[in-house]
Amino acid sequence: MNLALIEDPYKTLGVKRGATEAEIKQAYFALVRKHPPEHDPEGFKRIRAAYEKLRAGDERAETDLFLIDEQAGTFNLTELQRFNAEPPPITPEMIRADLIALEAALLLEEALAAR
């Protein structure tokens, strides 16, 4: 395993992390048609290398294990989990209730301090 050299083969082939073998194959052949070895040898080499990493079970297991997953790591605002309540508006009743609670806290202190 060479951690330093891992390029995301999913990204290269333009498929999702959980893509099926058929999807990977389909994406690979589509890219090969776009970048045939005789016209774009470098491009083809990259595509081929990415395909090799995802083709066989063992290779794909290794890739999946050691690849830092960009798709899953990107924070998406739509996935933000919202709290089920909004902050309550400040009302005179709320203030009054808080002040009564504060007085209760002070009373508790005084009562026990008088021991």
Place this chain on the structure above:
Amino acid sequence: MATRKKRQKYIRQVSPADLVKLAEDELRRGQVEEAIRNLTLAEKELKPRVRPDGKKITIPPHLAAAQTSLAPLMARALAAHALASLAPEQRLADFEEAARYAPDDTRYLLALGACRLLMGEAEAAYSHFQKADDAHPGDALVTRAFALGLLATGRAKEAGELIGQTLRERSDGAWRRLAAIHGLTNGGGANAQGDRLLSGLSHLAAGEAERAREQLDALPMPDHNPSRAEAARMATQLFYSGAIGFNARRYQAAAGDWREAQRLAQEHKLDLPWLDRLIAYYHKIAELTIQEDPALAVECWREALKTAPDDKAALANLVAVKRSQGLHAWNAGDIRLAAQIWLEALQNSPQDEQLLRCVAIACEKQNHKTEAVTHWRALARVWRRQVKSRASEAGFKDRLLRLEQHLVTLMLETGHDDQEIISELEAALKFDPENQKLRLQAAERLMEAGKSKQALKHLDEAEKQHGLSVELLIRRGIAVDMLGRHAEARKTFERAMHLDPASAQARRFFLLFLGQEVARASERGDAQRAMKLCEEQLALDPNFDQPMIRLASLYLKLGRKAEAKKMVERFLGADPDSPQKRVEAGDVYLDHGMKKEAETLFKKAIELDPSADCFTAIGISYLEANDLKKAINHFDLAAKTASVEMLIAIAMALTEEQRTRDAERFLNIAIERDPDHPMPHLLKGLFATFNPILLLLDPKRLNEAIKELAEAERLMTGKAEYEGILSEVRAARRFLEQGPSALLGSDNPFLFDDDDDDDDEPFFPDFPPSSVRKKKKRGRK
């Protein structure tokens, strides 16, 4: 258990009066729990008792006082316990208990009422205050509590009358505050009369946020550690300052105010109602700032989690943002930062498989392999638990298997304990019991850990599942051989050979097994058997040179010189340019007193390879043949070009033959050659200790040994490769520093046993094996 019994027995012996006194002291010292425990014990002894005839047993006079003071003391202790608790229910239960112990003491009724109010139970609170007022009408504090109860339960008119009447009699800050609250009840402005908190909150209630802020901001913060009452006011003020800031979109400032409010509330164990509202505020700020100020959003989710550790939304968002920040650092090439951020997120979500993987990869990339093992192992545990639930997920099992393999490799690399590796393999086998590769690996590790019986169980299982194979038979042969079942081992290796006659592996292992058998026969002194075995080896592989030289040695032992010479020629003939073989053969001759033959071969070896290695090997042969002069001559020749490691090897060989003075000379050359190498200093220091008597007689020698160890310590410090022995070197040096008398003590680590057991090893660094050691292990007997 025994301690507990003793303690109970001891307590039974203590008088209840003393227990009460002890509890009083404990309460004064703030040891509330202990005080309650002792009072409970005393209570059992002091409770009124009745005779069988129904008459009461009178308490002795000396205990009467204790009985009287117990109840109020217990009430005090329970009240103190209540104040130390953050849980409202616990607090309430404690006060109820306190009120039961001291039913006439209105303070506990007031405390109960205040507690109920803080829990939002206004009517229950009012009932307690009313009861207190009935019991002690006219008491200033009770009347105030009663007025508060009236206000809380919406009895505004009665409250107004009572407050107005009291304020006419005396103008008191607390009553003015009640009047201000009453003012808010009526929907009108509160007359705060100089109280900035009330004034600020009155403005806020009237919708004048800016003026409210001015008043609240102008509140002075005490420069001393605030009392509980002060803290309650400050925290409330900060909460509302934060709320005003939030409404004005000053999110950073709002979060800062709330953090401080929360800190005060927590530190003083205040249970104020606005604390529950903070979570919604924190979430809102985080949601609003996540894009512009993710650090603030993270901080807010963290604060929300402090208030409610099971807040799933905060946890999920926090982890997601941290994951993203880590990825950002990773993509920017800052692996250290990425690892740090992911690790932080992992603390919030320790089972998150993606984070575990990211942290493990980042650790490995930084070469922090041990740390990586920790995270890979955690991931393996998570995945193993999911084997059934994720059975249909494509590639999951392959991924887990790959992880197990990687984990074991990494654990081996990082020198993890065999048992840990075995546990890891066995855990992996539980989810994939038919994995032959894992099973054989487990068997191998078990054998390496000396657990051949357990290894055999795995091998049996593998045989059941996959049938016989050469690989399996080889391992079984090794396992049974290790168990001392040599005949069975032989049959097993023979079966492996029979199963696949072309298998080079089966042949190799059988040859190695036969080599072990030769050594065993030689040890038993059964030269005939050893010779037969060597011949068998040669029949299997006529080019295998190990049995040739062994056979030569055995022939010489039996006086069959001509055959021995023939065998040596065959041994040398296979590799005519090998100086090593010449040294080896020369060594055999020397061992049997054939000096001339040996010298001829040594000369030839030097001609072929006049290197330090060659001189050293010859020197060691002479040393073992007790020809010290020639040994030293060769060592001197070697020393001209020898590396520090080789010089150390020479010194160690000489020391083994009790030639420490000569050894020191070679160590000095090593020090000259590389003054920064710690090993020659260490060995010099250790060699000097081999004769403690000499050290006792010669303090100068002792000082030199200490000096050498200190120098070795200095040179080893900060070097990873010496980490393992540094502490032992230090311990050795410190021991010597205790002076000559310590050397005579029974705990002297330098007084080795004769039986060469493992306990002595730490003081002999595990040095790279040289030809010196190899030669000794050859088992030429």
